Amino acid sequence: MALKPGVVSGEDYITLVNACKEGGYALAAVNCVGTDSVNAVMEAAAKNKSDIIIQLSNGGAQFYAGQGMSDGFQAKVLGAVSAAQHVHLLAEHYGICVVLHTDHANRKLVPWVDALIDxxxxxxxxxxxxxxxxxxxxxSEESIDDNLSECARMLKRMAPLDMSLEIELGITGGEEDGVGHEIEEGADSSHLYTQPEDVLQAYDLLSPLGHFSVAASFGNVHGVYKPGNVKLRPEILRNSQALVQETHATAANPLNLVFHGGSGSEKAKIAEALTYGVFKMNIDTDTQFAFAESVGKYVMDNARAFKYQIDPEDGTPYKKQYDPRKWLRAGEEGFIARLDEAIADLGSAGKSLAQ
Ligand SMILES: [Zn+2]
Known part of the structure; x- marks a missing residue:
């Protein structure tokens, strides 16, 4: 099952997803906002001999194009195109397989995804x-019928291009890049759990059209929140798999499942989720913090260099400390160390299919 290193798609992507599910491991899907984070992700993947998923949110894509671009929609489209071209050029030289993906798009962002498919x-x-x-x-905020009919339209466009679609069923709590849902203290949280019947409906409609994956809510929350009234219940994933398997007499774990809001999750629940066909876990909040924490430490350790270009008392030049390659690299190193941990949690170290 060897694949060529670089960006994978189509049959190669399906091979990668199936290898994860059969091997009981998952790939980290890491949100990126620029070349620093993109390169750090590829470096961490190469170091751990793990395949990896690079993903951009609409806001991350806009930042990639530059906050100064006046047309925000164009920036979201072209930033995502630019990031993808960067990865297509470099990924094979890191010697691992990279999946290129875009993160959450709600109804307002459907034109963004259509433009990227163009x-x-x-x-x-x-x-x-x-x-x-x-x-x-x-x-996932819309009715199941509205959600799935739009997903079907999109998948019909994507399948002839060897592309895959990820959908969301049930509402993941928290907020990410302005797309999110409040969780009130003490509120009824049953709507935060995906119903296996909805997953079956998605499978019935979408599996004849092309390759797709499902982000199901099992108590997961975007971002890191105080422990609240939502409990992680990975058995919801197991029940969804079982319903599809029984209805369609498929092999075990017919669905390709995605774990959103993985930051801050208990390791035992992550391990349990992996046994139910989860092949992808999103990570953003924890890697953002790791980058910031390392830059913050560097700045505090070299505080004078961030105040004076030359020490006003003894004339020491601080160029070696304030060079952006120093403090951006500190951020990258923190980001990579956090990804080492995620890759270990997900069991993908040493499993790269690239040869
Ligand atoms: Zn989500």
């Missing part, structure tokens, strides 16, 4: 491969 269409014509491996639609 770019994959032209990329496919030129190279025989899409620009992105997969995109994500999060219409």
């Amino acid at each position: 770019h994959s269409e032209s990329h496919y014509k030129a190279t025989g491969r899409p620009l992105y491996t997969s995109h994500m639609l999060d219409l």
Whole structure:
């Protein structure tokens, strides 16, 4: 099951997903906002001999294009295209397989995803491969029928380009990049758990159309929150798999499941989720903090260099300390150390299919 190093799509992506599920491990899907985070992700993956998923939220893509671009929508599209081109150029030289993905898109962001599929269409014509491996639609705030009919429309566009679609069923608590849901203290939290019947409905509609994955809510929360009234219940994933398997007489774990809001989760619940066909776990909040913590420590340890270009008392030049390659690298190192931990939790170290 060896794959060529670089960005994977189509059959190679399916091989990668199936290897994860059969091997009982998952890939970290890491939110990136620029070349620092993209390169740190590839470095961590190469160091751990793990395949990896690089994903951009709409806000991350906009930041990638530059906060100064006046047309925000264009920036979201072109930033995502730019990040993908960067990864297509470099990934094979890191010697691992990289999945390129975009994160949460609600109804307002459907035009963003459609515009990115347009770019994959032209990329496919030129190279025989899409620009992105997969995109994500999060219409979990809408009725199940509205959610799934839009997902079906999108998957029909994507499947001929060898692309995969990730959908969300049930509401993951918390907030990420302005897309989110409040959890009130003491409120009834049953709506935060995905219903296996909804997952079956998605499978019935989407599996004839192309390759897809499901982010199901089992008490997971975006970001890190105080422990509240929502408990992680990975058995919801098991029950969803069982219902589809029984209904369609498939092999075990027919669904490709995604764990959103993995930051701050108990390690035992992560391990349990992996046995139910979870092949991807999103990580953002924890890697953001790791980057910031390392930069913060560097700045505090070298405080004078961030105040004076030259020491006003003894004339010492501080260029070696304030050089952005020093403090950005400190951030990258913290980011990589946190990813080492995530890759260990997910069991993907040493499992890269790239050869
Ligand atoms: Zn989500």
